[in-house]
Amino acid sequence: MLILSRKLNESIVIDGRITVKVMRIDGDVVKLGIAAPADVPVHRQEVYDEIRRSNEAAVTQRTTSVPKLSNSGVAHEARPRPADWQDGQRNSDTEVNSQKQNRPNKG
Secondary structure, X not given: XXXXXXXXXXXXXXXXXXXXXXXEEEOOEEXXXXXXXXXXXXXXXXXXXXXXXXXXXXXXXOOOOOOOOOOOOOXXXXXXXXXXXXXXXXXXXXXXXXXXXXOOXXX
């Protein structure tokens, strides 16, 4: 651990991106100002420890398994495309559509 001494209004710079400045000293309490990019999380130690405990508990908690879906109600397989049709095989929807197209227009 690096130990540095700083006086009121003095700063340290970490990695050229984070600045820690002594803002106020009240007895045995030191107020620090921290300037860091938004993508750098900054927490008090006790808050950071609680976040870690909470994350570890969430990962290790036993989750109830989701029941498997039955085959009924599952989406049907995709219909074959015309290029996939075998000799003489036709899709019933295609037959209906072609019959509609071949009807004389009643108008």
